[in-house]
Amino acid sequence: MGSQIGDPDEITVLVTGFGPFREQYPINPSWEIANSLPLHLPPLRAKEPDSRHAAVVLPKVRIVVHPEPIRVNYRVVRGLVPSFHDTPQKFDIVIHIGMAGPRPFYSIERRGHRDGYKHPDVDGEYIDREEERERHDWPWRGLPEEIETELSLDEILPLWQEHSSEADLRISEDAGHFMCDFIYYSSLSELWKLQRPRKALFLHVPADASPTSITKGRELTLNLIRSVVESEMIVKNKLLAKKTSWWGCGSHIQSVIDNVPEAERCECEPKVEVGGASYPPMAASPN
Secondary structure, eight states, X not given: OOOSSSOTTOEEEEEEOBOOBTTTBSSOHHHHHHHTOOSBOOOOOOOOTTOTTTTOOOOOEEEEEOSSOBOSOHHHHHHHHHHHHSSTTOOSEEEEEEEOTTOSOEEEESEEESSOOOSOOTTSOOOOOHHHHTSTTOTTTTOOSEEEOSSOHHHHHHHHHHHOTTSOXXXXXXXXXXXXXXXXXXXXXXXXXXXXXXXXXXXXXXXXXXXXXXXXXXXXXHHHHXXXXXXXXXXXXXXXXXXXXXXXXXXXXXXXXTTSOGGGBOOOSSOEEETTEEEOOBOOOOO
């Protein structure tokens, strides 16, 4: 895990936000929140010792914010999103933030939709009308109607709630069939086509752009990033726990481990040298 530029153990998270939405919302809180984020995820403040995820050790997390608000325009989004994923850096996680109107809660979206974009964007333009969809070069031809994130939202939500005890946080099953849904499906479908893990997420925030609301949104977004990384580390640790090692006097190491594929061997350190080859260290006693 980690970006391909800089520290290989560092996790890199890309965050995007949208620009103004018509005259009703000249300031889009999604961009204000994204633009306020620090360059790195700050250390967690001291927590109660019985926190159920306190033992999860996080790597360094770098936050990269797309340098400008994304125009609420279908074709702008469609032209821009591939550049987020077709880069040598290969972000480990992508989080798109968007505004959800006056509702007071924050939600993370499980899936994006290919169809149903019937509302015009801020420039009065529509996307994917019937004549476009019938063309052989329609970019979503052959893709599923819905694509889900591969991040574990059912594990992320309770972690996020634990970090944000007084906030109303939810999982949503419908991103709305407008620009938020459109950028989410665009991102998920790009990862689908590249056959890469769909580690993308969409965060819906309230429309309130007051300084107090932006500050709250910033903290909740940082808590979300922390929770996503925690969830990923939990998954990684579970996979490592299932990998093969050995226990005992060590005389049988080669006969056991040599028959185990490299990808299924324990990756713990320090390695044990036997017969000029490196093997995992002895596991804890099975008794």
